[in-house]
Amino acid sequence: MQVRTSVTMTSATPTGVLRSDGAVTATGPETSADGTRATPLRVALLGCGVVGSEVARLLTQQAVDLQARVGRPLELVGIAVRRGNRPRPGIDPALFTTDAEALAARPDVDLVIEVIGGIEPARSLILTALGHGASVVTANKALLAEDGATLFAAAARAEADLYFEAAVAGAIPIIRPLRESLVGDEITSVIGIVNGTTNFILDKMDTDGAGFGDTLTEAQELGYAEADPTADVEGFDAAAKAAILASLAFHSRVTAADVYREGITEVSSSDIASAKAIGCVVKLLAICQLSDAADDADRTVSVRVHPAMIPRSHPLAGVGGAYNAVFVESRSAGRLMFYGPGAGGSPTASAVLGDLVTVARNRVRGAVGPGESSYAARAIASIGHVTTRYHLSLEVADVAGVLATIAHVFAQHDVSIQTVRQNGRGEDAQLVIVTHRATDAALSATVASLRELDTVRDVTSVMRVEGE
Amino acid sequence: MQVRTSVTMTSATPTGVLRSDGAVTATGPETSADGTRATPLRVALLGCGVVGSEVARLLTQQAVDLQARVGRPLELVGIAVRRGNRPRPGIDPALFTTDAEALAARPDVDLVIEVIGGIEPARSLILTALGHGASVVTANKALLAEDGATLFAAAARAEADLYFEAAVAGAIPIIRPLRESLVGDEITSVIGIVNGTTNFILDKMDTDGAGFGDTLTEAQELGYAEADPTADVEGFDAAAKAAILASLAFHSRVTAADVYREGITEVSSSDIASAKAIGCVVKLLAICQLSDAADDADRTVSVRVHPAMIPRSHPLAGVGGAYNAVFVESRSAGRLMFYGPGAGGSPTASAVLGDLVTVARNRVRGAVGPGESSYAARAIASIGHVTTRYHLSLEVADVAGVLATIAHVFAQHDVSIQTVRQNGRGEDAQLVIVTHRATDAALSATVASLRELDTVRDVTSVMRVEGE
Numbered sequence: 001m002q003v004r005t006s007v008t009m010t011s012a013t014p015t016g017v018l019r020s021d022g023a024v025t026a027t028g029p030e031t032s033a034d035g036t037r038a039t040p041l042r043v044a045l046l047g048c049g050v051v052g053s054e055v056a057r058l059l060t061q062q063a064v065d066l067q068a069r070v071g072r073p074l075e076l077v078g079i080a081v082r083r084g085n086r087p088r089p090g091i092d093p094a095l096f097t098t099d100a101e102a103l104a105a106r107p108d109v110d111l112v113i114e115v116i117g118g119i120e121p122a123r124s125l126i127l128t129a130l131g132h133g134a135s136v137v138t139a140n141k142a143l144l145a146e147d148g149a150t151l152f153a154a155a156a157r158a159e160a161d162l163y164f165e166a167a168v169a170g171a172i173p174i175i176r177p178l179r180e181s182l183v184g185d186e187i188t189s190v191i192g193i194v195n196g197t198t199n200f201i202l203d204k205m206d207t208d209g210a211g212f213g214d215t216l217t218e219a220q221e222l223g224y225a226e227a228d229p230t231a232d233v234e235g236f237d238a239a240a241k242a243a244i245l246a247s248l249a250f251h252s253r254v255t256a257a258d259v260y261r262e263g264i265t266e267v268s269s270s271d272i273a274s275a276k277a278i279g280c281v282v283k284l285l286a287i288c289q290l291s292d293a294a295d296d297a298d299r300t301v302s303v304r305v306h307p308a309m310i311p312r313s314h315p316l317a318g319v320g321g322a323y324n325a326v327f328v329e330s331r332s333a334g335r336l337m338f339y340g341p342g343a344g345g346s347p348t349a350s351a352v353l354g355d356l357v358t359v360a361r362n363r364v365r366g367a368v369g370p371g372e373s374s375y376a377a378r379a380i381a382s383i384g385h386v387t388t389r390y391h392l393s394l395e396v397a398d399v400a401g402v403l404a405t406i407a408h409v410f411a412q413h414d415v416s417i418q419t420v421r422q423n424g425r426g427e428d429a430q431l432v433i434v435t436h437r438a439t440d441a442a443l444s445a446t447v448a449s450l451r452e453l454d455t456v457r458d459v460t461s462v463m464r465v466e467g468e
Numbered sequence: 469m470q471v472r473t474s475v476t477m478t479s480a481t482p483t484g485v486l487r488s489d490g491a492v493t494a495t496g497p498e499t500s501a502d503g504t505r506a507t508p509l510r511v512a513l514l515g516c517g518v519v520g521s522e523v524a525r526l527l528t529q530q531a532v533d534l535q536a537r538v539g540r541p542l543e544l545v546g547i548a549v550r551r552g553n554r555p556r557p558g559i560d561p562a563l564f565t566t567d568a569e570a571l572a573a574r575p576d577v578d579l580v581i582e583v584i585g586g587i588e589p590a591r592s593l594i595l596t597a598l599g600h601g602a603s604v605v606t607a608n609k610a611l612l613a614e615d616g617a618t619l620f621a622a623a624a625r626a627e628a629d630l631y632f633e634a635a636v637a638g639a640i641p642i643i644r645p646l647r648e649s650l651v652g653d654e655i656t657s658v659i660g661i662v663n664g665t666t667n668f669i670l671d672k673m674d675t676d677g678a679g680f681g682d683t684l685t686e687a688q689e690l691g692y693a694e695a696d697p698t699a700d701v702e703g704f705d706a707a708a709k710a711a712i713l714a715s716l717a718f719h720s721r722v723t724a725a726d727v728y729r730e731g732i733t734e735v736s737s738s739d740i741a742s743a744k745a746i747g748c749v750v751k752l753l754a755i756c757q758l759s760d761a762a763d764d765a766d767r768t769v770s771v772r773v774h775p776a777m778i779p780r781s782h783p784l785a786g787v788g789g790a791y792n793a794v795f796v797e798s799r800s801a802g803r804l805m806f807y808g809p810g811a812g813g814s815p816t817a818s819a820v821l822g823d824l825v826t827v828a829r830n831r832v833r834g835a836v837g838p839g840e841s842s843y844a845a846r847a848i849a850s851i852g853h854v855t856t857r858y859h860l861s862l863e864v865a866d867v868a869g870v871l872a873t874i875a876h877v878f879a880q881h882d883v884s885i886q887t888v889r890q891n892g893r894g895e896d897a898q899l900v901i902v903t904h905r906a907t908d909a910a911l912s913a914t915v916a917s918l919r920e921l922d923t924v925r926d927v928t929s930v931m932r933v934e935g936e
Binding site: 058069185337362 | 802803818
């Protein structure tokens with residue numbers, strides 16, 4: 001039930017209250033949907049970019065529904081912005097303040113939404129808010145991946161909530177399923193397409209056969225990639241999300257620094273064509289895995305972000321455009337997949353508001369939701385110990401015995417070859433090799449040895465093959 | 469972290485405590501994982517079939533992890549069974565009791581799991597447990613769909629939790645996402661494949677070209693269908709789940725009686741072939757929709773379960789075998805899909821244990837999770853008012869003007885034809901017609917009029933086309 005009448009927001013003063021009919025009244029008991037009088041919960045919004053402005057708008061448009069779902073009205077009392085004089089359609093300018101610290105520290109604020117992003121000032125503001133007893137909803141993947149433990153500790157001290165569904169995969173519910181739905185199960189693997197920009201680019205390269213550079217330019221023109229695309233195309237964004245997913249899945253602290261990371265800038269149109277030739281598609285994957293071990297205490301966690309070939313029959317292979325999906329395997333539940341839009345103002349705002357209603361309900365009941373769960377304290381495996389399959393393309397001299405020489409190098413390093421395809425072309429030949437599972441260390445040593453052979457002109461590409 | 473050592477369960481007496489090392493001690497403060505002393509939460513299990521016995525086993529095997537995640541040990545104190553003398557491997561027979569009512573009423577029990585199924589005695593037992601202040605986790609879709617309001621009211625009175633993730637789509641987290649993740653959004657449509665048996669049968673019919681009867685027999689032999697398959701193949705099971713999904717999505721009370729229901733027993737191999745011919749696949753869908761209306765107060769909810777053709781490009785079309793999936797559309801989040809195993813002992817037990825940890829955490833904090841949200845109180849639209857597209861097969865006399873006559877009947881009832889295909893075969897012809905969107909009432913009236921025409925020998929099939 002949306003408010004159909006035009007409503008305006010209240011001023012940024014602590015005494016303004018948004019009524020469902022859009023009128024502004026003095027602070028005090030309000031008549032709620034069920035006829036009882038209820039004091040509003042006060043909400044401060046830090047940041048008013050694409051996500052923040054959508055959150056502000058929805059808080060007004062959906063005020064009647066949100067009040068019914070929470071049990072008390074939600075009152076937006078202020079919005080921290082960098083420049084207060086920029087016009088933002090549909091949002092009362094009186095709500096804006098450039099003093100974010102003062103807004104986060106307001107003692108009358110119950111709930112703080114942080115959608116500024118980045119490490120500072122976001123961290124200080126969240127700690128200020130928690131220190132004043134407010135519950136916090138944040139979409140800040142970078143901060144959670146760098147220093148989540150500090151935030152969780154502050155929330156626990158304050159007996160306040162810290163919710164962050166919007167930090168990973170936009171509107172797709174994945175944090176709550178990992179933190180709550182699957183908390184009675186043993187998760188063994190989480191594999192996600194969690195960056196829409198790179199998925200858009202790789203999907204376009206697959207469809208059009210174009211190279212990375214041209215496709216990036218197109219993505220920038222269409223608004224799918226930023227002017228400085230580093231965070232996306234180098235995998236930093238996905239790595240932060242991988243750290244968050246791994247922490248939740250394995251009840252261990254995993255930070256961005258623990259994540260092995262390769263971006264997609266080196267992916268060529270010939271890699272995409274090679275993937276096609278073996279029935280695969282190239283995706284940038286965030287992979288979080290729990291190792292096998294005879295003794296449970298020896299099981300380690302590996303977390304990595306890199307482009308990989310996956311079979312076209314894999315559920316993740318069909319995730320096109322800027323969509324995201326997360327594939328979860330657990331001991332009892334089996335294989336689950338969560339799919340949806342991974343970014344954008346509206347989807348991210350949906351996730352923020354879902355968290356806001358949850359923490360507001362908790363506040364109404366004097367309760368708090370789940371905090372950090374890091375009891376398992378699993379060790380992080382280095383990339384060298386991670387095993388997977390590999391696809392290699394080599395330029396070799398087209399002479400008798402070259403394949404035997406190369407096969408010998410693989411055998412020396414204990415890397416087993418699954419398939420070889422040889423394409424002769426004059427003096428040179430191209431060899432395409434797919435291996436069985438091997439450690440990253442063994443594969444790296446194999447490639448180093450191959451490069452030393454006279455008959456090997458070049459190792460033109462090495463890419464992991466995932467999703468058996 | 470699983471307990472690797474062999475553990476045994478405690479007896480059904482109120483004084484037994486399961487320690488992480490498997491020893492049984494007298495009730496009293498226990499040393500928890502973090503070294504503090506913690507009193508266990510006592511768990512009663514009602515029912516010990518496929519799901520119940522898996523829950524019992526996992527409570528033992530995962531005792532150390534569950535304790536770490538809850539913050540206190542979980543102690544299984546009794547299991548209600550119909551026949552106490554049946555051997556159940558891996559479960560201490562001393563836990564069994566045939567007096568379910570006494571177990572549900574035990575004042576020292578904190579958490580009750582109901583996996584008996586059906587209306588009675590499950591309802592009385594849940595009400596008894598809530599009446600004694602216990603929180604309840606149930607997988608009982610039939611009971612929730614028939615009388616959820618009574619259960620929610622009892623939970624609210626007791627200030628206890630009622631959780632039911634396992635009631636819909638097995639291990640797939642869908643209840644929590646609807647109840648919490650998307651609670652700040654406006655859900656407009658939920659379309660699910662929520663019955664594994666019928667999906668297995670329809671998928672087999674699609675792959676093998678076999679008829680319904682033969683495929684059902686095969687499904688029964690493979691254990692995918694029960695000896696009495698009525699609840700599955702007639703759509704009762706899916707209708708109960710649809711009622712639960714619609715209640716949550718639209719914040720309104722929807723019972724099984726509100727759900728329009730058709731099973732798959734009339735689906736023929738020629739229907740499947742017809743679907744293929746138009747690029748579609750036949751699925752049994754549970755469809756919950758919020759209507760459009762100029763005034764929000766006039767928007768109604770329609771809930772229906774029936775076989776339907778959906779385009780092979782639709783995300784639900786690729787859901788094969790006994791898998792389940794739920795496709796959700798909302799105003800801000802857009803299109804989301806949740807996919808996974810929809811039934812089976814382990815997946816369902818995963819969902820039960822996820823709920824158990826959540827309600828146990830709530831109990832430790834003295835909190836309760838979300839209760840019933842039915843404030844919107846939307847009216848239920850009758851099937852006659854529901855609009856969708858239709859696929860019709862007609863046997864007609866192959867005479868001049870027959871198409872014009874038939875097209876006239878459609879036009880009289882305001883049903884617009886999208887495509888017609890005519891297959892001549894001697895004296896008769898087959899007409900295959902796909903309509904644009906029309907109300908169910910208009911389509912039914914059209915079919916009735918067609919049957920009165922001399923030139924129409926038979927209307928051999930009518931099936932809805934969904935998922936535009």
